[in-house]
Protein backbone atom coordinates (compact mmCIF):
# COMPACT_ATOMS: atom_id res chain seq x y z
CA UNK A 88 0.00 0.00 0.00
CA UNK A 89 1.62 3.30 -1.10
CA UNK A 90 1.82 6.37 1.14
CA UNK A 91 -0.98 8.89 0.83
CA UNK A 92 0.97 11.40 -1.27
CA UNK A 93 2.16 8.73 -3.70
CA UNK A 94 -1.30 7.26 -4.05
CA UNK A 95 -2.81 10.71 -4.64
CA UNK A 96 -0.19 11.36 -7.32
CA UNK A 97 -0.87 8.04 -9.01
CA UNK A 98 -4.60 8.78 -9.05
CA UNK A 99 -4.07 12.29 -10.46
CA UNK A 100 -1.79 10.92 -13.18
CA UNK A 101 -4.60 8.65 -14.37
CA UNK A 102 -6.57 11.28 -16.31
CA UNK A 103 -10.26 10.86 -15.53
CA UNK A 104 -12.54 13.66 -16.74
CA UNK A 105 -16.21 12.65 -16.30
CA UNK A 106 -17.31 9.95 -17.14
CA UNK A 107 -14.31 8.15 -15.65
CA UNK A 108 -13.37 4.52 -16.06
CA UNK A 109 -10.39 2.23 -16.53
CA UNK A 110 -6.91 3.18 -15.42
CA UNK A 111 -7.80 5.39 -12.47
CA UNK A 112 -9.91 2.56 -11.05
CA UNK A 113 -7.03 0.11 -11.68
CA UNK A 114 -4.77 2.27 -9.51
CA UNK A 115 -7.21 2.41 -6.61
CA UNK A 116 -8.27 -1.25 -6.87
CA UNK A 117 -4.62 -2.28 -6.76
CA UNK A 118 -3.96 -0.24 -3.61
CA UNK A 119 -7.07 -1.50 -1.83
CA UNK A 120 -6.74 -5.17 -2.71
CA UNK A 121 -3.35 -5.41 -0.98
CA UNK A 122 -4.98 -4.30 2.28
CA UNK A 123 -7.76 -6.87 2.19
CA UNK A 124 -10.55 -5.25 0.19
CA UNK A 125 -12.65 -7.29 -2.23
CA UNK A 126 -13.15 -5.26 -5.37
CA UNK A 127 -16.42 -5.15 -7.30
CA UNK A 128 -16.15 -3.00 -10.44
CA UNK A 129 -19.02 -2.50 -12.83
CA UNK A 130 -19.74 -0.35 -15.83
CA UNK A 131 -23.18 1.12 -16.54
CA UNK A 132 -24.83 3.45 -19.02
CA UNK A 133 -24.35 4.47 -22.59
CA UNK A 134 -23.31 7.51 -24.57
CA UNK A 135 -23.48 10.42 -24.07
CA UNK A 136 -23.59 10.37 -20.25
CA UNK A 137 -21.82 7.02 -19.95
CA UNK A 138 -20.49 4.45 -19.88
CA UNK A 139 -19.50 5.11 -16.27
CA UNK A 140 -17.37 2.87 -14.10
CA UNK A 141 -18.25 2.37 -10.43
CA UNK A 142 -16.62 0.38 -7.68
CA UNK A 143 -17.62 -1.12 -4.36
CA UNK A 144 -14.56 -2.13 -2.34
CA UNK A 145 -15.49 -4.10 0.77
CA UNK A 146 -13.47 -5.31 3.73
CA UNK A 147 -15.60 -7.26 6.20
CA UNK A 148 -14.88 -6.56 9.85
CA UNK A 149 -16.54 -6.55 13.23
CA UNK A 150 -19.42 -4.23 14.07
CA UNK A 151 -21.14 -1.59 11.98
CA UNK A 152 -20.56 -1.02 8.30
CA UNK A 153 -18.86 2.32 7.64
CA UNK A 154 -19.08 3.42 4.03
CA UNK A 155 -16.77 6.03 2.59
CA UNK A 156 -18.11 7.53 -0.62
CA UNK A 157 -16.27 9.42 -3.28
CA UNK A 158 -15.67 10.01 -6.95
CA UNK A 159 -12.66 9.47 -9.19
CA UNK A 160 -13.91 11.65 -12.03
CA UNK A 161 -12.68 15.21 -12.25
CA UNK A 162 -13.81 18.38 -14.01
CA UNK A 163 -11.91 19.31 -17.21
CA UNK A 164 -8.56 21.01 -16.55
CA UNK A 165 -9.13 24.22 -18.52
CA UNK A 166 -6.20 26.42 -19.54
CA UNK A 167 -3.25 27.99 -17.81
CA UNK A 168 -1.82 25.38 -15.45
CA UNK A 169 1.70 26.04 -14.14
CA UNK A 170 2.46 22.33 -14.52
CA UNK A 171 0.36 19.71 -16.32
CA UNK A 172 -3.06 19.14 -14.76
CA UNK A 173 -2.48 15.40 -14.96
CA UNK A 174 1.24 15.57 -14.10
CA UNK A 175 1.12 15.72 -10.31
CA UNK A 176 3.89 17.79 -8.82
CA UNK A 177 4.84 18.77 -5.28
CA UNK A 178 6.06 22.39 -5.21
CA UNK A 179 6.85 23.75 -1.80
CA UNK A 180 4.17 22.53 0.60
CA UNK A 181 1.55 21.83 -2.06
CA UNK A 182 0.75 18.88 -4.30
CA UNK A 183 -0.68 20.19 -7.57
CA UNK A 184 -2.95 18.41 -10.03
CA UNK A 185 -6.57 18.14 -11.16
CA UNK A 186 -8.45 16.20 -8.48
CA UNK A 187 -5.94 16.88 -5.68
CA UNK A 188 -8.71 18.18 -3.42
CA UNK A 189 -11.84 17.16 -5.35
CA UNK A 190 -11.38 14.42 -4.50
CA UNK A 191 -8.61 12.00 -5.25
CA UNK A 192 -6.65 13.22 -2.21
CA UNK A 193 -9.47 12.30 0.17
CA UNK A 194 -9.91 8.87 -1.44
CA UNK A 195 -6.18 8.21 -1.05
CA UNK A 196 -6.37 9.44 2.56
CA UNK A 197 -9.22 7.07 3.38
CA UNK A 198 -7.37 4.16 1.77
CA UNK A 199 -4.26 5.01 3.79
CA UNK A 200 -6.36 5.20 6.97
CA UNK A 201 -7.90 1.81 6.22
CA UNK A 202 -4.38 0.39 5.80
CA UNK A 203 -3.56 1.60 9.30
CA UNK A 204 -6.69 0.65 11.25
CA UNK A 205 -8.48 -2.68 11.41
CA UNK A 206 -11.99 -2.43 12.74
CA UNK A 207 -15.52 -2.28 11.50
CA UNK A 208 -16.74 -3.43 8.13
CA UNK A 209 -15.46 -0.86 5.65
CA UNK A 210 -16.52 -0.07 2.15
CA UNK A 211 -15.39 2.47 -0.39
CA UNK A 212 -18.20 3.44 -2.75
CA UNK A 213 -16.45 5.06 -5.67
CA UNK A 214 -18.09 6.45 -8.77
CA UNK A 215 -16.78 7.80 -12.05
CA UNK A 216 -19.68 10.21 -12.48
CA UNK A 217 -20.24 12.76 -9.76
CA UNK A 218 -19.24 15.92 -11.57
CA UNK A 219 -21.46 15.07 -14.54
CA UNK A 220 -25.16 14.21 -14.73
CA UNK A 221 -24.69 11.51 -12.03
CA UNK A 222 -27.26 9.29 -13.71
CA UNK A 223 -25.10 6.16 -13.82
CA UNK A 224 -23.00 6.92 -10.76
CA UNK A 225 -23.98 6.69 -7.11
CA UNK A 226 -27.55 5.71 -7.96
CA UNK A 227 -26.16 2.59 -9.65
CA UNK A 228 -23.94 1.92 -6.64
CA UNK A 229 -27.00 2.09 -4.36
CA UNK A 230 -28.81 -0.43 -6.59
CA UNK A 231 -25.77 -2.70 -6.50
CA UNK A 232 -25.59 -2.49 -2.69
CA UNK A 233 -29.24 -3.51 -2.50
CA UNK A 234 -28.70 -6.45 -4.90
CA UNK A 235 -25.81 -7.63 -2.77
CA UNK A 236 -27.71 -7.14 0.50
CA UNK A 237 -25.16 -4.65 1.81
CA UNK A 238 -26.47 -2.00 4.19
CA UNK A 239 -24.07 0.64 5.43
CA UNK A 240 -24.83 1.90 8.95
CA UNK A 241 -23.03 5.20 8.55
CA UNK A 242 -21.54 7.03 5.62
CA UNK A 243 -18.88 9.67 5.22
CA UNK A 244 -18.60 11.40 1.86
CA UNK A 245 -15.10 12.73 1.28
CA UNK A 246 -16.00 15.92 -0.58
CA UNK A 247 -13.82 18.95 0.16
CA UNK A 248 -15.90 20.58 2.90
CA UNK A 249 -13.21 22.42 4.86
CA UNK A 250 -13.24 26.16 4.40
CA UNK A 251 -10.24 28.06 5.85
CA UNK A 252 -8.39 25.14 7.41
CA UNK A 253 -8.69 21.37 7.50
CA UNK A 254 -11.39 20.33 9.96
CA UNK A 255 -13.28 23.59 10.30
CA UNK A 256 -16.45 22.44 8.49
CA UNK A 257 -18.55 19.29 8.16
CA UNK A 258 -21.56 19.26 5.88
CA UNK A 259 -24.62 17.65 7.43
CA UNK A 260 -26.96 18.55 4.60
CA UNK A 261 -27.21 20.21 1.24
CA UNK A 262 -29.87 22.19 -0.51
CA UNK A 263 -31.75 20.65 -3.40
CA UNK A 264 -31.58 22.06 -6.89
CA UNK A 265 -33.96 22.36 -9.81
CA UNK A 266 -33.50 24.09 -13.16
CA UNK A 267 -36.52 25.23 -15.15
CA UNK A 268 -36.88 26.37 -18.76
CA UNK A 269 -39.88 28.51 -19.75
CA UNK A 270 -40.86 29.06 -23.39
CA UNK A 271 -43.69 31.47 -24.16
CA UNK A 272 -44.97 31.19 -27.76
CA UNK A 273 -46.34 34.19 -29.58
CA UNK A 274 -47.25 35.09 -33.12
CA UNK A 275 -44.66 36.94 -35.17
CA UNK A 276 -45.72 40.11 -36.95
CA UNK A 277 -44.96 43.68 -37.91
CA UNK A 278 -44.87 46.14 -35.02
CA UNK A 279 -47.05 48.49 -37.10
CA UNK A 280 -49.81 45.87 -37.16
CA UNK A 281 -49.90 44.52 -33.58
CA UNK A 282 -53.49 43.39 -33.98
CA UNK A 283 -52.18 40.71 -36.38
CA UNK A 284 -49.50 39.46 -34.00
CA UNK A 285 -49.21 38.20 -30.45
CA UNK A 286 -46.22 39.45 -28.46
CA UNK A 287 -44.92 36.84 -26.00
CA UNK A 288 -42.61 39.24 -24.13
CA UNK A 289 -45.16 41.00 -21.87
CA UNK A 290 -46.52 37.60 -20.82
CA UNK A 291 -43.09 36.27 -20.00
CA UNK A 292 -42.16 39.42 -18.11
CA UNK A 293 -45.38 39.26 -16.07
CA UNK A 294 -44.75 35.59 -15.25
CA UNK A 295 -41.17 36.32 -14.20
CA UNK A 296 -42.28 39.24 -12.04
CA UNK A 297 -44.78 36.99 -10.28
CA UNK A 298 -42.14 34.29 -9.83
CA UNK A 299 -39.69 36.82 -8.46
CA UNK A 300 -42.30 37.81 -5.88
CA UNK A 301 -42.76 34.28 -4.51
CA UNK A 302 -41.51 33.65 -0.98
CA UNK A 303 -40.90 29.92 -0.65
CA UNK A 304 -40.02 29.79 3.05
CA UNK A 305 -37.96 31.65 5.62
CA UNK A 306 -35.36 28.96 6.21
CA UNK A 307 -34.95 26.97 9.41
CA UNK A 308 -32.33 26.05 12.02
CA UNK A 309 -30.11 24.33 9.49
CA UNK A 310 -30.90 25.96 6.17
CA UNK A 311 -31.08 29.39 4.65
CA UNK A 312 -34.35 30.30 2.87
CA UNK A 313 -35.07 28.56 -0.43
CA UNK A 314 -34.35 30.83 -3.37
CA UNK A 315 -35.45 31.25 -6.98
CA UNK A 316 -33.12 33.01 -9.41
CA UNK A 317 -33.97 33.99 -12.95
CA UNK A 318 -30.77 33.05 -14.77
CA UNK A 319 -31.55 33.85 -18.39
CA UNK A 320 -34.01 35.69 -20.59
CA UNK A 321 -33.79 35.19 -24.35
CA UNK A 322 -35.75 36.63 -27.23
CA UNK A 323 -33.04 36.90 -29.85
CA UNK A 324 -34.94 39.42 -31.92
CA UNK A 325 -32.59 41.29 -34.30
CA UNK A 326 -35.18 43.55 -35.92
CA UNK A 327 -36.62 46.80 -34.60
CA UNK A 328 -39.90 46.36 -36.46
CA UNK A 329 -40.76 42.73 -35.68
CA UNK A 330 -42.87 41.31 -32.87
CA UNK A 331 -41.05 38.07 -31.99
CA UNK A 332 -42.55 34.59 -32.16
CA UNK A 333 -41.09 33.33 -28.89
CA UNK A 334 -39.63 34.49 -25.59
CA UNK A 335 -37.77 32.21 -23.20
CA UNK A 336 -36.37 32.29 -19.70
CA UNK A 337 -34.50 29.99 -17.37
CA UNK A 338 -34.71 29.67 -13.59
CA UNK A 339 -32.53 27.98 -11.01
CA UNK A 340 -34.01 27.14 -7.62
CA UNK A 341 -31.92 26.10 -4.62
CA UNK A 342 -34.17 24.78 -1.90
CA UNK A 343 -34.03 23.55 1.66
CA UNK A 344 -35.57 20.48 3.30
CA UNK A 345 -38.97 22.23 3.66
CA UNK A 346 -39.49 21.93 -0.10
CA UNK A 347 -39.69 19.11 -2.59
CA UNK A 348 -38.52 19.50 -6.14
CA UNK A 349 -41.79 18.29 -7.66
CA UNK A 350 -43.89 20.73 -5.63
CA UNK A 351 -41.69 23.61 -6.72
CA UNK A 352 -42.05 22.65 -10.36
CA UNK A 353 -45.85 22.61 -9.93
CA UNK A 354 -45.76 26.01 -8.26
CA UNK A 355 -43.80 27.48 -11.16
CA UNK A 356 -46.13 25.83 -13.69
CA UNK A 357 -49.19 27.33 -11.96
CA UNK A 358 -47.61 30.77 -11.69
CA UNK A 359 -46.55 30.81 -15.34
CA UNK A 360 -49.99 29.58 -16.49
CA UNK A 361 -51.66 32.61 -14.86
CA UNK A 362 -49.75 35.00 -17.09
CA UNK A 363 -48.85 32.90 -20.12
CA UNK A 364 -51.35 30.06 -20.50
CA UNK A 365 -49.67 28.66 -23.63
CA UNK A 366 -46.20 28.55 -22.12
CA UNK A 367 -44.18 25.38 -22.03
CA UNK A 368 -42.38 24.67 -18.76
CA UNK A 369 -39.63 22.06 -18.64
CA UNK A 370 -37.94 21.17 -15.37
CA UNK A 371 -34.95 19.12 -14.37
CA UNK A 372 -34.64 18.29 -10.69
CA UNK A 373 -30.97 17.63 -10.06
CA UNK A 374 -31.41 16.67 -6.45
CA UNK A 375 -33.63 16.92 -3.39
CA UNK A 376 -32.37 18.57 -0.24
CA UNK A 377 -31.03 16.31 2.47
CA UNK A 378 -30.27 16.73 6.15
CA UNK A 379 -28.69 14.35 8.65
CA UNK A 380 -29.76 16.08 11.86
CA UNK A 381 -26.88 16.75 14.24
CA UNK A 382 -26.50 13.56 16.26
CA UNK A 383 -24.25 10.55 16.75
CA UNK A 384 -22.59 10.69 13.32
CA UNK A 385 -21.73 14.39 13.31
CA UNK A 386 -20.51 13.94 16.91
CA UNK A 387 -18.34 11.00 15.84
CA UNK A 388 -16.72 12.86 12.96
CA UNK A 389 -16.47 16.07 14.98
CA UNK A 390 -14.78 14.14 17.81
CA UNK A 391 -12.27 12.62 15.39
CA UNK A 392 -11.43 16.06 14.02
CA UNK A 393 -11.11 17.50 17.52
CA UNK A 394 -8.77 14.67 18.51
CA UNK A 395 -6.42 15.27 15.56
CA UNK A 396 -6.46 19.00 14.87
CA UNK A 397 -7.96 20.37 18.08
CA UNK A 398 -10.81 22.36 16.58
CA UNK A 399 -14.57 21.90 16.66
CA UNK A 400 -16.02 21.88 13.15
CA UNK A 401 -19.00 24.00 12.14
CA UNK A 402 -21.99 22.00 10.86
CA UNK A 403 -22.95 23.44 7.50
CA UNK A 404 -25.54 22.90 4.75
CA UNK A 405 -24.16 25.35 2.19
CA UNK A 406 -22.82 24.73 -1.29
CA UNK A 407 -24.03 22.87 -4.33
CA UNK A 408 -25.46 19.38 -4.52
CA UNK A 409 -23.34 16.28 -3.85
CA UNK A 410 -23.85 12.54 -3.98
CA UNK A 411 -24.71 12.62 -0.27
CA UNK A 412 -28.25 13.38 -1.47
CA UNK A 413 -28.50 9.75 -2.63
CA UNK A 414 -26.50 8.09 0.15
CA UNK A 415 -28.43 9.81 2.93
CA UNK A 416 -31.42 7.70 1.88
CA UNK A 417 -29.49 4.61 3.09
CA UNK A 418 -28.11 5.73 6.44
CA UNK A 419 -26.90 8.79 8.38
CA UNK A 420 -24.50 10.60 6.05
CA UNK A 421 -22.14 13.50 6.54
CA UNK A 422 -19.48 14.99 4.33
CA UNK A 423 -15.99 15.78 5.43
CA UNK A 424 -12.81 16.36 3.46
CA UNK A 425 -10.07 18.74 2.40
CA UNK A 426 -10.00 22.54 2.08
CA UNK A 427 -12.10 23.50 -0.92
CA UNK A 428 -10.42 26.78 -1.96
CA UNK A 429 -8.91 25.46 -5.21
CA UNK A 430 -11.52 22.89 -6.23
CA UNK A 431 -12.44 23.04 -9.95
CA UNK A 432 -9.81 25.79 -10.47
CA UNK A 433 -6.61 26.05 -12.46
CA UNK A 434 -3.62 24.92 -10.33
CA UNK A 435 -5.84 22.89 -7.98
CA UNK A 436 -3.59 21.93 -5.08
CA UNK A 437 -3.64 20.29 -1.67
CA UNK A 438 -1.28 20.92 1.24
CA UNK A 439 0.78 17.79 1.80
CA UNK A 440 0.41 18.32 5.55
CA UNK A 441 -3.39 18.37 5.17
CA UNK A 442 -3.34 15.08 3.28
CA UNK A 443 -1.39 13.49 6.10
CA UNK A 444 -3.68 14.98 8.76
CA UNK A 445 -6.71 13.79 6.84
CA UNK A 446 -5.34 10.23 7.05
CA UNK A 447 -5.14 10.68 10.83
CA UNK A 448 -8.70 12.02 11.03
CA UNK A 449 -10.16 9.26 8.85
CA UNK A 450 -8.26 6.68 10.92
CA UNK A 451 -9.92 8.15 14.04
CA UNK A 452 -13.30 7.97 12.32
CA UNK A 453 -12.75 4.30 11.43
CA UNK A 454 -11.67 3.49 14.99
CA UNK A 455 -14.66 5.28 16.51
CA UNK A 456 -17.11 3.75 14.03
CA UNK A 457 -16.51 0.33 15.61
CA UNK A 458 -18.71 1.44 18.52
CA UNK A 459 -21.25 3.49 16.53
Ligand SMILES: [Zn+2]
Pocket residue numbers: 158189190217246247
Ligand atom coordinates in the same frame (compact mmCIF):
# COMPACT_ATOMS: atom_id res chain seq x y z
ZN1 LIG B 1 -16.33 16.40 -5.64
